[in-house]
Structures are given as C-alpha cells and as structure tokens.
Amino acid sequence: MDQTVPDHERFEREQIAKDCDRRRPDTVEIDEPRACEVVTSLIDEGVVEPIPEQAVLQHVPSRRCFDSDLALAYFHKGWEAGIEE
Secondary structure (H helix, E strand, C coil): CCCCCCHHHHHHHHHHHHHHHHHCCCCCCCCHHHHHHHHHHHHHHCCEEEEHHHCEEEECCCCEEECCHHHHHHHHHHHHHHHHC
C-alpha cells in the first residue's frame, strides 16, 4: 500500500473494495438437479415459458430460448446480476 496516503483514505478504499466483492454474483457451480429446480421455480413465477412445439424454454424478460435447463439457469443467474447493478 502507498504509505503517503492518509490512513482514513486507505481504510475507505479497503471498505469500498470489500463492498464491491460482496456485490459480485455468486459463482458457485449449478448442477443439473439444481438447474431443474431453478427452472421449475422460474416457470412457476412466469419468468420462463415452455414452448413445446420447439422443445425449448423461453426466458420471458430477455426473449432468449434455451434447450437446456443448465444453460437457462446460468443465463438467468447472470441476467439477474446484470440488472442489479
């Protein structure tokens, strides 16, 4: 650390860095069973709609389609993180 910076400024910078770290999205991996739970929950909430004719799931807010629960769960997680910022 720069020793010429006053202690209170250094403390403030450290606190800001810690706060930014806390706001970063959780990067824990999602396994297939968890992805199925997430997608089922999103369907119940109306965030995702199945399109049986095309065998895909549509993420309603973004209008993106997915043929994999896992891909949809990861996409939604990233999408939520993006709108929170």
